[in-house]
Amino acid sequence: MKELELKYGCNPNQKPSRIYMKEGELPIQVLNGKPGYINFLDAFNGWQLVRELKKATGLPAATSFKHVSPAGAAVGLPLSDVLAKIYWVDDLGELTPLAAAYARARGADRMSSYGDFIALSDVCDVCTAKMIKREFSDGIIAPGYEPEALELLKEKKKGNYAIIQIDENYEPDPIEHKEVFGITFEQGRNELNIDKDFFSNVVTENKDIPDSAKVDMAIAMITLKYTQSNSVCFVKDGQAIGIGAGQQSRIHCTRLAGSKADNWLLRQSPQVLGLPFKEGMKRADRDNAIDLYIGEDYMDVLADGEWERVFTEKPPVFTKEEKEAWLSKATDVTLGSDAFFPFSDNIERAFRSGVKYIAQPGGSIRDGEVIEACNKHGIAMSFTGIRLFHH
Numbered sequence: 533m534k535e536l537e538l539k540y541g542c543n544p545n546q547k548p549s550r551i552y553m554k555e556g557e558l559p560i561q562v563l564n565g566k567p568g569y570i571n572f573l574d575a576f577n578g579w580q581l582v583r584e585l586k587k588a589t590g591l592p593a594a595t596s597f598k599h600v601s602p603a604g605a606a607v608g609l610p611l612s613d614v615l616a617k618i619y620w621v622d623d624l625g626e627l628t629p630l631a632a633a634y635a636r637a638r639g640a641d642r643m644s645s646y647g648d649f650i651a652l653s654d655v656c657d658v659c660t661a662k663m664i665k666r667e668f669s670d671g672i673i674a675p676g677y678e679p680e681a682l683e684l685l686k687e688k689k690k691g692n693y694a695i696i697q698i699d700e701n702y703e704p705d706p707i708e709h710k711e712v713f714g715i716t717f718e719q720g721r722n723e724l725n726i727d728k729d730f731f732s733n734v735v736t737e738n739k740d741i742p743d744s745a746k747v748d749m750a751i752a753m754i755t756l757k758y759t760q761s762n763s764v765c766f767v768k769d770g771q772a773i774g775i776g777a778g779q780q781s782r783i784h785c786t787r788l789a790g791s792k793a794d795n796w797l798l799r800q801s802p803q804v805l806g807l808p809f810k811e812g813m814k815r816a817d818r819d820n821a822i823d824l825y826i827g828e829d830y831m832d833v834l835a836d837g838e839w840e841r842v843f844t845e846k847p848p849v850f851t852k853e854e855k856e857a858w859l860s861k862a863t864d865v866t867l868g869s870d871a872f873f874p875f876s877d878n879i880e881r882a883f884r885s886g887v888k889y890i891a892q893p894g895g896s897i898r899d900g901e902v903i904e905a906c907n908k909h910g911i912a913m914s915f916t917g918i919r920l921f922h923h
Contacts, residue, residue, distance in 0.1 A: 533558050541569045559702035560673075564686045565694035567671055571649055573600050575673040575696055578651025581605060581758040583700075586653040588727055588750045591770070594633035594660075595755075596648040601763075601778065603644035605755045606636030606771030607747075615639070618799045620815050621663060631660040636771040638667060641792050642819045649673070649694075656681045668816060669693075675700035724918060726753050731891055731914040735903055738912040741889055744769075745866055745912075749891040752868025753920060759870070761921040764878075766793040766885060767866045773797075774885075782869070786878045789867075790885045794859055797886075798826045801850075801858045808844045817842070826850060862886025870920040872896040876905035883909045893919045 535552030549569050551558065567575065574597035581602060585593035591607035608629030616622040619639030627635060630652060638645045650664060652674040661681035664672065671694025672685065685695055710717045724730075728746035730753070741749075748767040755765045759777045764785040766774035774793030776785035798804060799822060807825065809818055821842045824833040830849060833839060839846045867882045869892040879902060882890065894915030896902065906913045 533561075536562070538569050538572075539566065559699040561697045563677070563682065563695040563697055565671060565689070565692045567694040567696060570600070571671050571694055572696075574598070574649035575651065575671070575698075577758045578602070578649060579673050579698055581754060582651045582653040584726070584754045584757070585751060588754060589747055589770075592630040592633050593653040594630065594637040595651045596634075596637045596645040597651065598644055598648050601760045602637075602755055602758060602772065602775060603648060604637040604640035604772055604775070605751065606633050606640070607751065608633035609636075609770040611635060614800050614805070617805065620818075624659070624663060627663075628657050628659040630654050630657055631663055634660055634663060640771055640773050640796055641775070642815075643823055644792075646816060646819070656685070658684070661685050664688075666815075671695065673698055722757060722920070722922075724757070726750050726757075730916055730918075733894075733915045733917065734912060735894065735899075735915050736906045736911060736913045738907070738910050741912045741914065745864070745889040748866035749868060749889065749914065752866055753891060753916070756868055756870040756922075757920045758922060761870050761923060763870045763922070764789045765868045766790065766882075766887070767868065768793075768864065768886075773865070782871070782874060783877050783881070785869075786867075786881045790881050793862075793865065793885045795823070795826060797859055797862050798850075798855060801855075803847075803850045803854065803858075807847055810842060810844055813842070826855070859885070864888050866891070868892070870922070872899070872919075873902050874898060876901045878902075879905035879909070879911065883911065887911060890914070891916055893917055895919075 534557055535550050538549040540547050541549040551572055578595045578597040581595050582593040585607055589607050593607050595605040596603045611632055619635045621635045647668055647670055649670050650672040655676035656674045657678050658681045661684040665684050665688055673696040675698055685693055706721055708721050731746050731749050752765040752767045755772050756763050762779050762782050762785045764776045765772050766789050773796040774789040776789030779785040821833050863886045865886040866889040867887045872893050872895045874896050888911055890913040
C-alpha cells in the first residue's frame with residue numbers, strides 16, 4: 533500500500549486528506565477502524581518515542597499521546613500496590629512488563645490521557661489488551677498483536693477502534709520534509725543516541741547521579757524529543773509523572789509539569805486513597821472527582837448536593853497544609869528540559885516537587901545562576917549540550 537485516503541485532515545473542513553509514500557510502500561497496516569490525520573500524527577510520533585525508550589533502557593515501553601504530545605511515557609517496571617490502586621489496575625493481578633508500562637503511561641496524568649492514542653514498543657499481549665479495553669482511547673500502534681489481544685481490541689468503540697500495525701524494521705530517510713503555506717522545509721532527522729553516557733557532563737557540586745537516575749534522565753529527554761516545545765518533563769522510577777508542553781515561557785512549562793507531578797504525588801496520599809467512592813462509578817468520573825478534590829476547586833465536589841453523587845459519605849477537605857506536608861516528602865525526582873533554563877526560578881520550582889537530578893542542554897548566559905541554585909539545594913545537574921526542540 534503506497535497511500536491511504538483519510539476522511540479529513542486536522543479538521544472536518546480540510547479535504548482531501550491522505551498519507552502516502554513518495555517512494556516505496558507505507559510501513560503500516562490498518563487492522564481495524566479508520567484512523568484519522570491526527571491519529572496518525574500521534575501514532576508515528578508515539579512509535580518513535582517508545583522505540584527509542586526501549587533502545588535506551590532495554591525495557592518494554594509505552595506512551596499515551598494526545599494532540600501530538602505525550603500525556604505519559606514509561607518503561608515496564610513493576611508497580612507498587614499504591615501505584616496499582618491509583619492507576620485502577622489493582623484488580624488485574626500480576627501485570628506483564630508491557631502492561632505495567634502502559635499502566636504507568638496512562639496513569640501518570642489520567643485527565644490528559646482520556647481519549648489517547650497508544651504506542652507500544654512490543655507485540656501487544658492479552659494482559660495489556662485487557663487493560664486498554666476498559667479505558668477510553670482512540671487507537672493504538674504496535675509492531676504486532678497476539679491473536680486474542682487483537683480480538684479484544686477490535687471490540688472497542690463498537691468495533692471501530694483504530695488498530696495500526698507498524699513494521700518495526702522500517703527506517704525513514706535521514707532527511708525529512710514538512711510543508712507550511714505551500715513552502716517546503718527540509719532538515720536532517722533528529723537522530724541521537726540518548727543513553728546514560730549522554731549525561732556525563734555534570735556541572736554541579738553534587739556529581740552523584742546513580743544509574744537509576746540516568747535511566748530517568750534518558751526517559752525525560754526521549755519524551756521531550758517528541759513533545760511540542762517548549763517542554764519540560766518530570767520523571768520518577770521509570771515513568772514521566774508531569775509533562776509541560778507547548779508553552780512559550782520555560783517557567784510556565786516547569787510550573788505546568790510540576791503541578792502535574794504534584795497531582796501524581798497527591799493521588800498517593802492517604803486522604804485520596806481513602807476516598808469513599810460509590811460503587812459502580814466509572815474510572816473517568818473518579819479521575820475527575822480526584823482532580824477536583826486535590827485542587828483549588830475542591831468545593832465543586834464537596835458542596836452539599838454534589839458530594840452525594842460521588843461519595844458514600846462527605847470526605848474532609850484536603851487542606852493546603854496537609855497537601856504541603858505530603859508533598860514535602862517527595863524526593864529523587866528527575867527533571868529534563870528540551871532547552872536551557874534562562875533563569876534560576878525554574879530550579880526553585882522544580883525543587884519544591886522533589887527534584888534531585890536535572891538534565892538540560894545548558895548554554896544560557898545565566899548558567900552560573902542556575903548552577904548556583906542547584907548547588908544551594910544539593911541538586912545534581914548534567915549539561916547535555918543538545919537542544920531537543922520539536923515542532
